[in-house]
Amino acid sequence: MHKSIDRLIHKNTTVSPFVAPDSGDDENGGLKLTVETITPAKAMDYLDDNISNNRPVSEQHVAALARDMVNGRWSQNGETLKFSPTGELLDGQQRLWACITANKAFTTAVVRGVESLDDVDRARPRTLAHALGMYGVKRSSKLGVVLNTTWRWENSNWRMQQLRPTIQEAMIFHRQHEALLGAAMRGGLQLREMEGSLENASLVFWRLARTCGQEIAEQLFTRLSKNDWQSLKDPLFHYHSVAIRAKAQSRKPHKLVKLNWLVRGLDAALNREDHDTYHFLRWNPANELRLFTGEELNGSARA
Numbered sequence: 001m002h003k004s005i006d007r008l009i010h011k012n013t014t015v016s017p018f019v020a021p022d023s024g025d026d027e028n029g030g031l032k033l034t035v036e037t038i039t040p041a042k043a044m045d046y047l048d049d050n051i052s053n054n055r056p057v058s059e060q061h062v063a064a065l066a067r068d069m070v071n072g073r074w075s076q077n078g079e080t081l082k083f084s085p086t087g088e089l090l091d092g093q094q095r096l097w098a099c100i101t102a103n104k105a106f107t108t109a110v111v112r113g114v115e116s117l118d119d120v121d122r123a124r125p126r127t128l129a130h131a132l133g134m135y136g137v138k139r140s141s142k143l144g145v146v147l148n149t150t151w152r153w154e155n156s157n158w159r160m161q162q163l164r165p166t167i168q169e170a171m172i173f174h175r176q177h178e179a180l181l182g183a184a185m186r187g188g189l190q191l192r193e194m195e196g197s198l199e200n201a202s203l204v205f206w207r208l209a210r211t212c213g214q215e216i217a218e219q220l221f222t223r224l225s226k227n228d229w230q231s232l233k234d235p236l237f238h239y240h241s242v243a244i245r246a247k248a249q250s251r252k253p254h255k256l257v258k259l260n261w262l263v264r265g266l267d268a269a270l271n272r273e274d275h276d277t278y279h280f281l282r283w284n285p286a287n288e289l290r291l292f293t294g295e296e297l298n299g300s301a302r303a
Contacts, residue, residue: 029113030085030113030115031111031112031113031114032111032112032113033080033109033110033111033112034109034110034112035076035107035108035109035110036107036108036110037105037106037107038081038095038096038099038105038106038107038108039099039105040099040100040103040104040105043096043097043099043100044096044100046081046089046092046096047089047093047096047097047100049083049087049088049089050088050089050093051084051088051089051090054089054090054093057093057094057097058094060162060163061094062094062097062098062101063098063101064164064165064166064169065094065095065098065102065166066098066099066101066102066104067102067166067169068166068168068169069098069099069102069104069106070102070104073166073168073169073172074104074106075168076106076107076108076109078109079108079109080092080108080109080110080111081095081096081108081109081110081111082110082111082112082114082117083110083111083112083113083114084113084114084115085112085113085114085115087112090114090117091114091117092108095108126167127144128144128147128148128164128165128167128170129141129143129144131167131170131171132144132147132174135171137174139185142185142188142189142198143181143182143185144170145198145199145202146181146184146185146188146198146199146202146203146206147165147170147173147174147181148161148164148165148170149199149202149203149206150173150177150181150184150202150203150206151164151165151169151170151173152164153203153206153207154173158203159256179214180206180209180210180214183205183209183214183217183218184202184203184205184206184209185198185202187201187202187205187217187218187221188200188201188202188203188205189201190221190222190224190225191221191224191225191262194224194225194240194243194244194247195243195258195262196243196246196247196252196255196258197255197258197259199255200255200258200259200262201262203259204259204262204263204266205217205221207263207292207295208220208266208292210295211292211293211294211295212270212292212294216270220236220266220269220270223236223269224236224239224240227240231274233274233275233276234269234274235264235265235266235268235269235273235274235275235280236265236266236269238265238275238277238278238280238281239261239262239264239265239266239278239281241278242261242278242281243258243261243262246258254285256285257283257285260283260289260290261281261283263290263291263292264280264281264283264290265281266292267290267292267293268280270292270293271293
């Protein structure tokens with residue numbers, strides 16, 4: 001049996017001046033709107049009344065929201081917790097679990113009296129590309145791919161494509177590395193047709209630039225894109241030959257294999273190696289990830 005509505009309504013002592021504390025009459029369609037500070041204890045209390053057939057909780061999404069709460073990046077953006085006329089929690093379970101995970105209170109609008117979820121979450125989600133575009137960033141869709149990949153490399157498990165920064169985290173990362181992200185995108189686009197993946201090529205540029213400097217990364221990527229070989233023993237020539245041949249195959253090599261080819265070819269060029277064949281590029285997926293000479297990993301999450 002559900003708890004009474006009176007039991008469920010925990011009003012914040014400070015109510016937004018834009019919200020009428022006694023709203024909820026017929027003029028508002030039976031809805032009652034308040035602004036509340038949700039503590040972890042209150043979040044757990046509300047989750048006790050979660051609708052039985054609500055969608056599954058996403059642990060990754062909860063973790064992302066919790067990171068924003070822990071790091072003081074959570075903002076009151078107008079989104080609401082929604083309760084039915086009988087007190088069931090209809091919308092907001094991910095935010096409540098994030099509050100508990102972060103052990104941080106947050107302030108939010110709360111609506112009670114929502115009859116149905118049929119029309120909830122029908123708005124088009126705002127993507128990272130949209131957020132970047134609103135700040136005037138050019139080629140925001142492609143830069144979003146680069147940013148997601150490099151953020152994972154620096155902060156988490158870069159191979160988990162479903163793991164992405166929150167918009168707040170992404171915009172902070174962009175402000176911190178705007179020039180290098182732009183250069184990595186351009187470098188990735190230079191080799192995308194050859195390498196086959198903007199994600200792979202831009203990540204390798206990022207890693208090379210962070211290890212040896214952006215100028216060196218730009219020089220080597222330009223040489224590759226212009227087929228500028230010093231000889232037929234040039235490691236870049238062998239990488240180019242292997243990459244183009246692999247692209248023509250019906251059964252394509254795994255992205256991780258191709259990434260390691262590119263790292264090894266560039267690293268060999270950096271070290272002024274000469275090779276008669278492409279065999280030096282070979283890499284077994286059972287092996288550890290290849291690194292550039294002098295490159296260091298910050299933790300095991302990148303492996």
